[in-house]
Amino acid sequence: MIQRLLPFLTLIVLFVVLSLASPYFLTYTNLSSVVRQTAVINVMALGMTIIIVAGGIDLSVGAVLAFSGLLGTMAMEAGLPIPYGIAIGLLCGLFWGTTNGLLITQLKINPFIVTLGTLGIARGLTLIISNGLPVHGIPQQFSFLGEGNLLGVPVVLWILVFCAGLTHLILEHTRMGRYAFAIGSNPEAAYYTGIPVAFHTTAVYAYSGLLCGLAGMIEASRLMTGQPTAGQGYELQVIAAVVIGGGSLRGGEGSVIGTLIGAFIMGLLSNGSDLLGISPYLQQAIIGAVIVLAVAVDELRKRKIA
Amino acid sequence: MLLELRGVRKRFGGITALRDGNLSVVPGEIHLLVGENGAGKSTLVKIAAGMVSPDGGEILWKGRRVRFERPADAAAEGIAMVHQESLLAPHLSVAENIFLGREPRLPLGLVNRRRMREAAARLIRQHRFPLDPDWRVERLNPAGKQLVEICRAIQHGSSLLIFDEPTSALSAAEAQEVFAIVRRLREQQMGVIYITHRLEELQAIGDRLTILRDGETVYSGPTGELSTQRIIQYMVGREVAAIYQRARQAPGEELLRVEGLTRKPVLEAISFSLRAGEILGLAGLVGAGRTELCRALFGLDPIEEGRIWVRGRLVRLRHPRDAVRAGLALIPEDRQRHGLALRLPLAWNVTAAALEQVSRFGFLRRLEERRQCRDYIGRLRIRAESPNQLASRLSGGNQQKVVIAKWLLRRASVFLFDEPARGIDVGAKAEVFQLMDELARAGAGILMVSSELPELLQVADRILVMRQGRLTAELPRGTTQEEIMRYAALQTQSALREPQNASGESIQQ
Numbered sequence: 069m070i071q072r073l074l075p076f077l078t079l080i081v082l083f084v085v086l087s088l089a090s091p092y093f094l095t096y097t098n099l100s101s102v103v104r105q106t107a108v109i110n111v112m113a114l115g116m117t118i119i120i121v122a123g124g125i126d127l128s129v130g131a132v133l134a135f136s137g138l139l140g141t142m143a144m145e146a147g148l149p150i151p152y153g154i155a156i157g158l159l160c161g162l163f164w165g166t167t168n169g170l171l172i173t174q175l176k177i178n179p180f181i182v183t184l185g186t187l188g189i190a191r192g193l194t195l196i197i198s199n200g201l202p203v204h205g206i207p208q209q210f211s212f213l214g215e216g217n218l219l220g221v222p223v224v225l226w227i228l229v230f231c232a233g234l235t236h237l238i239l240e241h242t243r244m245g246r247y248a249f250a251i252g253s254n255p256e257a258a259y260y261t262g263i264p265v266a267f268h269t270t271a272v273y274a275y276s277g278l279l280c281g282l283a284g285m286i287e288a289s290r291l292m293t294g295q296p297t298a299g300q301g302y303e304l305q306v307i308a309a310v311v312i313g314g315g316s317l318r319g320g321e322g323s324v325i326g327t328l329i330g331a332f333i334m335g336l337l338s339n340g341s342d343l344l345g346i347s348p349y350l351q352q353a354i355i356g357a358v359i360v361l362a363v364a365v366d367e368l369r370k371r372k373i374a
Numbered sequence: 375m376l377l378e379l380r381g382v383r384k385r386f387g388g389i390t391a392l393r394d395g396n397l398s399v400v401p402g403e404i405h406l407l408v409g410e411n412g413a414g415k416s417t418l419v420k421i422a423a424g425m426v427s428p429d430g431g432e433i434l435w436k437g438r439r440v441r442f443e444r445p446a447d448a449a450a451e452g453i454a455m456v457h458q459e460s461l462l463a464p465h466l467s468v469a470e471n472i473f474l475g476r477e478p479r480l481p482l483g484l485v486n487r488r489r490m491r492e493a494a495a496r497l498i499r500q501h502r503f504p505l506d507p508d509w510r511v512e513r514l515n516p517a518g519k520q521l522v523e524i525c526r527a528i529q530h531g532s533s534l535l536i537f538d539e540p541t542s543a544l545s546a547a548e549a550q551e552v553f554a555i556v557r558r559l560r561e562q563q564m565g566v567i568y569i570t571h572r573l574e575e576l577q578a579i580g581d582r583l584t585i586l587r588d589g590e591t592v593y594s595g596p597t598g599e600l601s602t603q604r605i606i607q608y609m610v611g612r613e614v615a616a617i618y619q620r621a622r623q624a625p626g627e628e629l630l631r632v633e634g635l636t637r638k639p640v641l642e643a644i645s646f647s648l649r650a651g652e653i654l655g656l657a658g659l660v661g662a663g664r665t666e667l668c669r670a671l672f673g674l675d676p677i678e679e680g681r682i683w684v685r686g687r688l689v690r691l692r693h694p695r696d697a698v699r700a701g702l703a704l705i706p707e708d709r710q711r712h713g714l715a716l717r718l719p720l721a722w723n724v725t726a727a728a729l730e731q732v733s734r735f736g737f738l739r740r741l742e743e744r745r746q747c748r749d750y751i752g753r754l755r756i757r758a759e760s761p762n763q764l765a766s767r768l769s770g771g772n773q774q775k776v777v778i779a780k781w782l783l784r785r786a787s788v789f790l791f792d793e794p795a796r797g798i799d800v801g802a803k804a805e806v807f808q809l810m811d812e813l814a815r816a817g818a819g820i821l822m823v824s825s826e827l828p829e830l831l832q833v834a835d836r837i838l839v840m841r842q843g844r845l846t847a848e849l850p851r852g853t854t855q856e857e858i859m860r861y862a863a864l865q866t867q868s869a870l871r872e873p874q875n876a877s878g879e880s881i882q883q
Contacts, residue, residue, distance in 0.1 A: 241737050243729045250726055253715035260674070260712045261727045261780065262698030320717045 074365055075313055075329045082336045090343040098339070100222050104214065104290065106335035107224035108133070109302060110328065111283045113309040114235040115165075115276025117327045119179075120310050121239065122272045123252035123319025127183040128168060129280045129306055130299035131190035136160040136284030138194050138203060141294030145205040154213070157285040158278055164190055165277015169270030187303070194296045203294030214289030224286055231279060236324040238275070248272055252319025308355070309334055312362040333358065375437060376401050376565040377422060377453070377534055382431030384417050391417040395431065396591040397584050399534060399565040404556060404579050406597065407569045409586035410609050410799035415569050418586065419536045422567070423455040424448030454527035455536045462519055464512035469494035471511050472525045497525055501558060515660070517548035524555065534565040539797075541572065545660030545825055546859075553579045573602050573800075574828065585609055610801050622835070622851070626650030628686070629819035630702075630788045632671070635680035640666040642843045644680070648788065648819040653810060655834030656823045657858050663843040664823045665707060668790045671821075672704040673697040684788060698727060703781030705774070707792040707823075713777040714765045721747040721761035723776050728784040750779040754809065771802020778809060789813060791822045795829060807833050827855040 086093040112129050119126050140157030144150060164186060171182045216223045239245035247268045250258040259265050288294050312333055313326030334355055341351040375398055382395035392414040399405045409415050420426040424442030433440050435451055442448045462471050469491050478486040494507040503521050511522060520540055527535055541549040556566055556579055576583065580597040585608045593608050630648040635641055640663045648654050658664050669675045673691035682689055684700040691697045706712035714723055724747045725732050732743040747761040754775045758768060765776060774794065781789060795803040810833065814820055824830045830837055839847040839861040847861035
């Protein structure tokens, strides 16, 4: 049980240590900046959680984020109202997620390969469409999404709470979530049980794509530009958050709470390193070590009960 | 005396696997080791093969006290274990598999392929195995793979061979081939320890018999001395209803009707019908098309021709989902691979096919789910700590019951049981058959595939026989094994060497 709570305890210890180590840590400004910084990774990690539970993987999330952010901001630059711009961003994410799902289920190609391919395609298209240049002409009010507050709390935190609640509901309390577990644990048995494996697998990728589209709009709002190079390398952080939170790349395991904890552990590590003046190079190494450690502990726990 | 184990003990965590294991093997004998799942058979032979180190007791090898720390220690003394086929590398050749990890070397650590091939060919010739060193292992049938395992075990002059259920995945004819090989090994004065679940194998090949129960050796002696009934008593430690006999009952409405079902070359013009309350047996050799028939009926393989009616309605089955909707249920042969999500809780496995029944407005009612699951755990006498227990931690018999519970909850009406009792122990077997009987009484129709003819004769109301993708006979209850075999193997030959069906299946498929 202790080991199961380990990610949570790690988060608390990290929090306490940082509060003691730096006078700047426990301030409203710093904490809300941690929330804003991790929100993008967090939102994407929610979708990735269901994908990983269903035994899949999505490497294209960063590229989809950039594609969605670009097209959404271009729409606003062209004069469309902000909600329409956001909707276009979401639809772009949905499109790429669905494409991933259909390629995986219809062509029966390994998700690692499919999403490696769509990573390249989406990133390439983003650069072609933008000519490699960022989009700047965005209405000022759009910054509300990434930088604004509602009732004294960052808007992104409201969004994150809503998305986390929704994802938790899907994963634990709907057929789609249960089928994700069944497919991830044993796809053949799921098929033999009459579960519509292809449909639900596609749905899982589509949902994750939608969240990537949302993350793309949040990122664009925080930067107040549509950056064609946004989100590079995010896929690894997103996968790391899920894995630190107890998700298993063998499928059939993972939870929303775990993923949130995983994402915040990474957020605090990077924030703490900044506050304590640890070099960003060392930061990378620390986060890498934490990933290996988290998975090792989890494996040991499972071996014990097996 | 070749090998003697005296008072061997072993605990794993809080569980005692062996409390008093005794076993002695002399050269030139086949020594059978039987017992229920969990009786300690595997632990005992693993100790003999150096794979597990005992907590206490003595191991004597050729009269000398020994301690094996690693499998390599036992192998060096000449004790070898024939593993299940899953330990072979399917993409490598027969010769490469035989010498895997012990390849003859050239300078610079390169593999001497020529010497390896020659050595493999010599070994195969010496034992007159129907193998070729260059065949790829993935193309061998299970019996062929078994032979490769045997070659691997005996290649460096072992004097004691341990077989762990070698025939559990083989057809009757293939099993005969394995018996012949084991007997040949005996002629060469090797000692053989042979674990089996199939009691009918006792008379076929055993010289002596050791029975384990709850980690203790409860009997050791010549095989001829005990009746099958007594052996079962020793194994389970209580009286078991002699042979499970079903009461006959009048069949009801037609539940399943199949006409001209064809999927060349594995199925040709199959027609039959199944009524409510009936258990229809399906006999045949491996490769006769029995599993293929189940697969086609369950929408797993496309059908070329033919029509299927379920409860009077013509159905098209293109996906298992269509079959499940029509009221069919498949209890697959390989339940761990096709029947269960082992890493998920037992409750989730039970409700996987019928989530609609435990949800409302699209949301799962998890309390209702647990309640239903508890209900089935009770009704099917599934031995589990709680509905949250992982399916992987259940015994084989209880796993089988979980698969059955899944389809009961779904309220299926036609059950396709593919080898329902394979790999589960005697007590659980009886329970599974009883469940099938209860299902039939409650109005279900059951198609039961089995390679165990005594099982079919006990349980089935009628028996269909298949050979080479065709139905060759429909036999009434009360027929004999000889009669079934006659239709199953009309012009049979060595199942290993000669083509067995139209696709030219032989040892090299």
